[in-house]
Amino acid sequence: MSIAVNIRNERPEDYEAIREVHRRAFPTGLEARLVDRLREDGAVLVSLAAFQEARLVGHILFSRLRIETESGAMPAAALAPVAVIPEEQRRGIGSALVRKGLESCRERGESIVVVLGDPDYYRRFGFSTEPARGLESPYPAEYLMALELQPGALAGVRGYARYARAFR
Numbered sequence: 001m002s003i004a005v006n007i008r009n010e011r012p013e014d015y016e017a018i019r020e021v022h023r024r025a026f027p028t029g030l031e032a033r034l035v036d037r038l039r040e041d042g043a044v045l046v047s048l049a050a051f052q053e054a055r056l057v058g059h060i061l062f063s064r065l066r067i068e069t070e071s072g073a074m075p076a077a078a079l080a081p082v083a084v085i086p087e088e089q090r091r092g093i094g095s096a097l098v099r100k101g102l103e104s105c106r107e108r109g110e111s112i113v114v115v116l117g118d119p120d121y122y123r124r125f126g127f128s129t130e131p132a133r134g135l136e137s138p139y140p141a142e143y144l145m146a147l148e149l150q151p152g153a154l155a156g157v158r159g160y161a162r163y164a165r166a167f168r
């Protein structure tokens with residue numbers, strides 16, 4: 001079932017509700033702290049909040065990631081984290097956040113988005129392990145996916161996907 005949801009850029013008055021979304025959606029407070037640290041470090045590219053009427057029910061964040069290659073660093077966006085409060089999951093809010101987030105990345109001129117997660121979930125948005133196969137990262141290769149917002153942006157690219165400091 002799909003329901004009316006409004007999505008907009010986060011504002012400082014949303015921060016506490018965003019923390020709460022992550023605390024409730026994930027088993028530990030790690031993601032809530034990650035979001036705060038990414039903001040503190042100025043690493044946030046896109047951060048969107050989803051509302052049902054006045055209630056903040058979901059959040060997605062994209063941060064700066066650098067692909068370190070032999071010929072220099074290439075900028076990319078890393079999608080993480082995304083969460084929806086448990087009682088509103090499976091109603092399309094997560095998908096709406098991902099789609100709107102990708103649109104914002106495209107509007108900002110980003111050409112590559114990387115995500116680490118369940119391929120069954122992210123495939124529907126166009127992510128695939130294939131364009132990410134030249135990328136090394138601290139994470140298992142079968143979960144590292146990429147989406148080229150600019151076709152061919154990752155063609156032949158080999159390098160290390162360095163996530164923002166807050167992830168370490």
Ligand SMILES: CC(C)(COP(=O)(O)OP(=O)(O)OC[C@H]1O[C@@H](n2cnc3c(N)ncnc32)[C@H](O)[C@@H]1OP(=O)(O)O)[C@@H](O)C(=O)NCCC(=O)NCCS
Pocket residue numbers: 025026080081082083084085088089090091092093094095096117118120121
């Ligand atoms: C993952 C999450 C953000 C998805 O949000 P959502 O609003 O529930 O997602 P949607 O309703 O748009 O789901 C779309 C589809 O994804 C599926 N799906 C949801 N979570 C999934 C998961 N973890 N793995 C695989 N598929 C998943 C749903 O079954 C649905 O499929 P369907 O349309 O075929 O039924 C949400 O479930 C969540 O907050 N989970 C806990 C936090 C988390 O794991 N975040 C992702 C890692 S950063």
